[in-house]
Amino acid sequence: VNPFAVLGIEETAGDDAVRVAYLAAVRRSPPDRDPDGFRRVREAYEAVRDEERRFALRVFGPAPLDPEALLDLVADERRHVGPASWLAVLRGDRR
Amino acid sequence: MSKRDKRRAHHRGAALLAGPDETTARVRALIASGKTREALELAKQLFKETRSAEAEALVLVAYEARVGALLAAGQHQEASALAAVIGERFPAHRARIATLVNRSRAIASGDLRELIAELATAAAPRRQEIESVLTRELRDPRMLADAEGLAADHPLRSAARAVAELFTAVTSGPLPDGALAALDRISRRSPLSPWKLLIRALDAYYHRDDGAAIANLDAIPADSGPARLMPVLRHLIGDPAPLDQRSVPIAMLVKDVTAGRGVVRGHMRRLVRALAAGDQATAVSAVERIVPLLALERSSVKRTFAVTVLEQWMRAGLNPTPLMQALLRDRRDVEWQRDAPRLLALTFERAGFWDEALLLWDAYLTTALRAGVLPPTGPAPSRVLLHMAGLFPSDRDQVLDAFDVDSDDELEEAIAAGERPECADRGRLLARARDADPGPRAYRALVAHWEPRDARRAEAEAEAWRRAHPHDLEPLLYLARAAERRGAHRSALDLLDDAEAINRVHPEVRQSRFRLLLASAERRIREGRFALALADLDRLDKETAATTGDTFAYLGALRGVAMRRNGDGAAALALQEELAARLGNRTLLALILESVAAAFGLELPKANGPASQVEAIVALGRASELLRALERPITVPQALLAQVERDQGGVSPADLHALCEAGLAIGRPELTYRASGRGLAADGPLLHRFLLARGRALAGAAAQRDRDRAQRCLLAARDLAGRARDMDAVSAASAALETAARSRELDSLRMYPRFEAATPLTQEEIASLVATERADDRVPRFASAKSGRKRQRSSRRQRDLFDDFVAFLEKSS
Numbered sequence: 001v002n003p004f005a006v007l008g009i010e011e012t013a014g015d016d017a018v019r020v021a022y023l024a025a026v027r028r029s030p031p032d033r034d035p036d037g038f039r040r041v042r043e044a045y046e047a048v049r050d051e052e053r054r055f056a057l058r059v060f061g062p063a064p065l066d067p068e069a070l071l072d073l074v075a076d077e078r079r080h081v082g083p084a085s086w087l088a089v090l091r092g093d094r095r
Numbered sequence: 096m097s098k099r100d101k102r103r104a105h106h107r108g109a110a111l112l113a114g115p116d117e118t119t120a121r122v123r124a125l126i127a128s129g130k131t132r133e134a135l136e137l138a139k140q141l142f143k144e145t146r147s148a149e150a151e152a153l154v155l156v157a158y159e160a161r162v163g164a165l166l167a168a169g170q171h172q173e174a175s176a177l178a179a180v181i182g183e184r185f186p187a188h189r190a191r192i193a194t195l196v197n198r199s200r201a202i203a204s205g206d207l208r209e210l211i212a213e214l215a216t217a218a219a220p221r222r223q224e225i226e227s228v229l230t231r232e233l234r235d236p237r238m239l240a241d242a243e244g245l246a247a248d249h250p251l252r253s254a255a256r257a258v259a260e261l262f263t264a265v266t267s268g269p270l271p272d273g274a275l276a277a278l279d280r281i282s283r284r285s286p287l288s289p290w291k292l293l294i295r296a297l298d299a300y301y302h303r304d305d306g307a308a309i310a311n312l313d314a315i316p317a318d319s320g321p322a323r324l325m326p327v328l329r330h331l332i333g334d335p336a337p338l339d340q341r342s343v344p345i346a347m348l349v350k351d352v353t354a355g356r357g358v359v360r361g362h363m364r365r366l367v368r369a370l371a372a373g374d375q376a377t378a379v380s381a382v383e384r385i386v387p388l389l390a391l392e393r394s395s396v397k398r399t400f401a402v403t404v405l406e407q408w409m410r411a412g413l414n415p416t417p418l419m420q421a422l423l424r425d426r427r428d429v430e431w432q433r434d435a436p437r438l439l440a441l442t443f444e445r446a447g448f449w450d451e452a453l454l455l456w457d458a459y460l461t462t463a464l465r466a467g468v469l470p471p472t473g474p475a476p477s478r479v480l481l482h483m484a485g486l487f488p489s490d491r492d493q494v495l496d497a498f499d500v501d502s503d504d505e506l507e508e509a510i511a512a513g514e515r516p517e518c519a520d521r522g523r524l525l526a527r528a529r530d531a532d533p534g535p536r537a538y539r540a541l542v543a544h545w546e547p548r549d550a551r552r553a554e555a556e557a558e559a560w561r562r563a564h565p566h567d568l569e570p571l572l573y574l575a576r577a578a579e580r581r582g583a584h585r586s587a588l589d590l591l592d593d594a595e596a597i598n599r600v601h602p603e604v605r606q607s608r609f610r611l612l613l614a615s616a617e618r619r620i621r622e623g624r625f626a627l628a629l630a631d632l633d634r635l636d637k638e639t640a641a642t643t644g645d646t647f648a649y650l651g652a653l654r655g656v657a658m659r660r661n662g663d664g665a666a667a668l669a670l671q672e673e674l675a676a677r678l679g680n681r682t683l684l685a686l687i688l689e690s691v692a693a694a695f696g697l698e699l700p701k702a703n704g705p706a707s708q709v710e711a712i713v714a715l716g717r718a719s720e721l722l723r724a725l726e727r728p729i730t731v732p733q734a735l736l737a738q739v740e741r742d743q744g745g746v747s748p749a750d751l752h753a754l755c756e757a758g759l760a761i762g763r764p765e766l767t768y769r770a771s772g773r774g775l776a777a778d779g780p781l782l783h784r785f786l787l788a789r790g791r792a793l794a795g796a797a798a799q800r801d802r803d804r805a806q807r808c809l810l811a812a813r814d815l816a817g818r819a820r821d822m823d824a825v826s827a828a829s830a831a832l833e834t835a836a837r838s839r840e841l842d843s844l845r846m847y848p849r850f851e852a853a854t855p856l857t858q859e860e861i862a863s864l865v866a867t868e869r870a871d872d873r874v875p876r877f878a879s880a881k882s883g884r885k886r887q888r889s890s891r892r893q894r895d896l897f898d899d900f901v902a903f904l905e906k907s908s
Contacts, residue, residue, distance in 0.1 A: 002395050011395060055475060059437070060482060062399040064406040064445070067370055070363050073396055073403075074389075077354040078301055078331070083266045085351050086297075088344035090234040090323050091205060 002062065003044035011058050018048055115145055119153055126157065127220070131164040155181070155188055162195045167224045169231050169318070171203035205234045212244025214251070229286035233320045236262055236290055254281050258290045265297045289319035296328060305332045331357060333364075359388045366404070375413045378404075382421040390428070397431070398438060405442040433462050449486040450497035456483045457518040477532035481540055484524040489834075494521070503548075522548075533563050542573060550577065568594055572603055575611070584615050609640040613725070616653055620695065625661040629654065645721045648674050648684065652691040682706040682714035686731065690722055693730040709745045711738050716753025719760045731761055743770045748781045755788035764877045767792040775869045782865070783815035787828050789868060793875065794835050801875040806835055808868065811861045 004011050007021040022045040029037030048054045065073065118141045125134035138157035142150040158181045165174035178196040182189040198209055207229065214225050233239060239255035246252070257277045264270055275298060278291040285291075296311035309332065312325050327345055330338040331352060338345065349357045366381035368374075382404060389397045401422055408418050423435055440455035460479050463469040469476050487494055491503075498519050500506045509515040517523055525544050529537035538560035545553035554577050561570035571594040578587035588611055594604050616631035632654050635641055641650060651674045658667040675684045685699075692699045706714065715731065722729040740763070743754060751774045758767030767788050774785030790808030793801050809832045816824035856864065 002393075002399065004395055005393065010393075052474070055478065059475075059479060060441070062395060062402060064403040064442075065399060067367050067403065067407050070367055070400065070403055071360055073400055074356045074359045074363065074392065076303075076333075076360065077352070077356045078303070079352050079354055080266060080268045080301065081348075081351040083263045085344070085348040086262075086266050086324065087235050089327055089342070089348050090320060092323070092342055092344045 003047040003057065006040055006044035007048065009048075011054065013048075013054075015050065018045070018054075022049075115141060115147070115149065119149070122153055122157055126160045129164070129220075131157070131161040135161045151185070155185060155191070158192075159195060162199070163224070166199050166202060167228055169228070171199050174199040175203075202228060202232055205232065205238075207232060207238060208242060208244065211239060211242040215245055215249070226286045230289065230316070230319050233286060233290075234323075235259075236287065239287075251285070251287070254285065254287050257281075258287050258294065261294050262290065262297075265294050265301065269301060270298050289315045289321040293321035293324060300328060300332060308332055330361075333360075355388065355391065359385055362388070370404075370407045370411060373411050373413070375417070378408075378413070379417045379421050382418060383424065386422060387425065390425075394430070398434065401435075401438050402441055405438065406445065409442060409446055433466060433468065434459075436462065444486060449488060453483055453486050453518055454516065456486070457516060472531045474532045474534070477528040477534070477537055480524050480528035480531065481537060483518060484521050484528065484540060484544070487521045494519075535560070535564060535567060535569065538563070539569065542570075550580075553577070566597060568597055568601060568604065571597070572607055575607055579611055579614055582618070584611065584618060587611050588615075605638075606640060609635065609638045610726075612638070613650075613653075616657075617694075620653065620657050620660065623660070625657045628657045629661075632657070644724065645678065645683070645687070645717055646725070648678055648687050649691070649721060649725060649727070652684075652687050655688070656691060656695055656697065680710055680714050680717070682710050682735070683717050686714050686718035686729070686735070687721065689732065690718070690728065690730045694728065706735070706738070708738065708742055711735055712743060712746045712754055713750045715739050715757050716750050719757030720753050723756070723760050729761060736761075736763070736766075740766055740769070743773050748774055748777055748779050751777075752781050752784050752788070755785065755792075759788070759791055764792040764795050765874050768874055772869070772872060775865060780819065783812045783819055783821060783824055786815065786865070786868070787812035787824055787831070790828070791831050792877075794831060795877050797876045797878045802835070804868075806832065807856065807860075807864055809835065810856050811864050814855060814861060 004013075007018065007025055009017055009021045013021070022041065025041040025044075026038065028034075029041055031038040046053075047057060118137060122134045122138045122141070125131070125137065135154075135157040138150070138154040142154040144150075158177070162174045162178050162181075165171075165177065175196055178192050178199060181192045182196075185192070201207070201209060210225050210228060214222060217225055229239070236255045236259040239245075240252060240259045242252060242255075258281070261270070261274065261277060264274065275295060278294060281287050281291045292311045292315045296308045296315075299305070299307035299311060308328065312328055315322050315325060317325075326334075326336075326338055327348060329336070331349065338349070353360070362381045362384045366378055366385065369378035369381060385400065386397070389400060404418065404422075405415075408415060419435075423432060425431065436455045437459040440452045440459060443449075443455060444452035456479065460469070460476065460483075463479075464471060464476065469479065495501060495503075495506065498506055498509070498515050500509055500515075506515065506519060510517055510520055522541075522544055525537065525541045529541055531537075538556060541556040542553050542560065545556060554574060557570045557573045557577070560567065561574065564570070571590050575587045575590040575594065578584070578590060591604070591607055591611055594601070594607065598604060612631050612635050616628045616635065619625070619628035619631060632650055635650055636647075641647060651670055655667040655670050655674075658664070658670065671684070671688070675681050678684050688699055715735065718731075719729055739754070743751065743766075746754070751770050754770040755767045755774065758764060758770060771785045771789035771792065774781060775789065786808050790805045790812055793805035793808060796802055796805065809828050813825055813828035813832065816822075816828060
């Protein structure tokens, strides 16, 4: 799991931005309501909490994934786009 | 004659036999029962025979019924063609037929208004017909919901309103709980039933409940209007079946809903399958398509993709050049071009090819410094340089082999002549790291680098470290130890005074004080300054370290030597008796005394008779442990060694483990092997320690099979030690594994042997391993001392691939 992605920060983010993103993520996944989410957030924060760790991740990472995990690399977006795009397919020529 | 022709003949016969009235009644009955084809044949036959106005009217009714039936079956083209034929044959009725044609065209184009309006007044058979057309042709529930031809409270219209609203809602955002209940009143026979299933499938899709989404999709009739979305939704859920995306609306929908990621994921699936099958052409094509699509993602996504594909590529032994071309195709992405050597370096590094990785890191560093990505000084470049230095194996021969030279001097000359890169000189890399950021990390690495090569240089670096960081204990302790090694005890004690001024209670400072006093006492005994030596020993007795284990016995032995050489033999003998009583093992005392005597060049009278087996084993284990802790050599008489090697039974697991360690310390791996076998058979809390000892012993075995066993023992020991929270054993197993991996020869048939090296064992494998090791009492043959250096080169195949990479990078830059 990419800790930068978990916290939603750029790799070039500074200490303050990391801290702000961490606190926001903890608010979204408090330990009492979402323990797994909180653990992920906490681990991500520990991995990027200071510049030295961020540098190590930037320069000596990333670690390769299992090939099957490549699919998870690009998140499965499911956007609500309204009925028009769906109806356009329904109205399209079947043949 | 075909069945169809037989049927026609039968109807023709029937028309000929019956009168016009019967035939007309028969035609109308056939139309009412939905057999329009037969009705039309019969009406046409009657008209052909009679040419009457009634027959013409009847045939037109039959034609209308047939066209209606074709429309109901969704055969619009066929219906339009038939209507055109009727218009040609009966021009007088063209207007009447035009209505049919127009209706056919309207339905074909999705305009169902006229049909819906007919619903209000249609009789049951016609209503069913219309509803079946609606089931098949309705492409937007809003059309039915807004149909003015139907009353506002018509059940179908109000159901269509609910469907239209829910369809808009489910595609526009998450539905609130219970929203789908509005669909419950739509029956399975309703023309809106497929829409109900579609909305449920969409809701499940957006809630990522793909199983429910597929179940609802499966229930949608294949010939219904909503079925047109089935392949798209299946594709969005991850169905590997290819989707025809030549249709613009489908391509747009997939792109909009997945934010463009659906396409990437599709290519990713193709890539994963191609990599698994070793299909290079498909894999390259997938990478070519994926890379530009990843431009919109975070840069870390692209990098993770690259390192993953690179690693899989190497594992599969595919040609790297097309992959590099695909990855680096976009020349405008300068950052990506600059980062490629780093990603390659990481890949080679993980594969265990340190020298290739080193060169690639060097290329990355040079480019990054030139481009200003890394500053010229500071922790960042220093860390990269330290990382590069860390890639060098500890075995110097491996370094020389990698750069194809026979000695350090030859390597120096080759670097000076420009025949080898500067990064081949580890000391130079470390010096650069220190210059970039003169922090403890760089100094520590420099001191460790020079210590085995040039002690004076190591001390000079430690001195520089001390000057740069005057409050750092580490260089002081190093310098104190170095001074002690040189015999400069006065300087060592002065340095220790400085260290104590910084932190008196630091455990290493306290240990250093003990060690220095001990060395001072030994030196004074050698110099014949016995009074001073005894004073040192008095001070040593007060140190905490003197009270641990059997240390008192070593100090007592030294005191005995001082007394004896000072002419006080009686006191020495009394002390010896006292020590024997405290130790409870005369053989142990004899071993300690013998080791001390050997260190001072003394000869001891052989006082002891043969020891019992248990006493001998315990003595060897404890003596070895004591002298190893004090960093002093042990002298073991051959007779005692032979006795211990004969049998290791009857002692406690702790003593057995001490014996395992003794075997390793005195260079007798056979003894460790046998003792660890006894320990493994006992199956106690020290099981992981015995596995560790066995693994360490087997690591020096002559046969590759036994060295492979060593690795498995060490992996199992590390796992079991972790479970037992024995972190010292975990560290020892990891260190032994690392040493074994470094010394392992590269198998020329396998490109990337290190990938398999650290695979942890399962619990079943560990249990099986322990059982096998318990049963295996055959002592393997152990390798003798290292012979002369034999130059080795890594596999040709690996070299070729690496050269391909480098050649491509050079061309690219």
